[in-house]
Amino acid sequence: xxxxxxxxxxxxxxxxxxxxxxxxxxxxxxxxxxxxxxxxxxxxxxxxxxxxxxxxxxxxxxxxxxxxxxxxxxxxxxxxxxxxxxxxxxxxxxxxxxxxxxxxxxxxxxxxxxxxxxxxxxxxxxxxxxxxxxxxx
Numbered sequence: 115x116x117x118x119x120x121x122x123x124x125x126x127x128x129x130x131x132x133x134x135x136x137x138x139x140x141x142x143x144x145x146x147x148x149x150x151x152x153x154x155x156x157x158x159x160x161x162x163x164x165x166x167x168x169x170x171x172x173x174x175x176x177x178x179x180x181x182x183x184x185x186x187x188x189x190x191x192x193x194x195x196x197x198x199x200x201x202x203x204x205x206x207x208x209x210x211x212x213x214x215x216x217x218x219x220x221x222x223x224x225x226x227x228x229x230x231x232x233x234x235x236x237x238x239x240x241x242x243x244x245x246x247x248x249x250x251x
Contacts (some may be wrong), residue, residue, distance in 0.1 A: 122143045122203060123200055123203070125201055138188055150164065155171070170194075170247070196230055199220060200248065202227065203223075
């Protein structure tokens with residue numbers, strides 16, 4: 115585990131079965147969650163766009179989005195993909211419940227929630243601190 119990673123995040127990976135969206139929830143501990151909403155640069159000349167960045171140290175269970183989507187048994191594994199939902203903390207909510215939608219959940223936990231827009235894989239063999247960076251707003 116990397117130092118300075120005090121946060122827990124919940125990620126819901128989405129896939130489609132027939133005409134229905136299915137969401138699989140995974141809780142990841144030992145992450146770093148940075149919400150830059152409302153921040154400006156030190157010289158106060160440029161406003162930084164609202165953004166959230168989560169750094170997740172390498173861990174077992176990760177598979178690429180394509181592998182994850184192609185897998186019949188998704189239990190015990192997770193992925194990061196554009197369109198997936200992330201919330202700060204350990205969140206018990208089940209999006210597959212008919213009363214809860216991803217949009218409602220995102221709004222309920224705002225500003226500490228986002229839909230993934232970027233995924234950066236920094237787990238190459240030559241890297242010392244293997245991790246993923248996921249972001250959104």
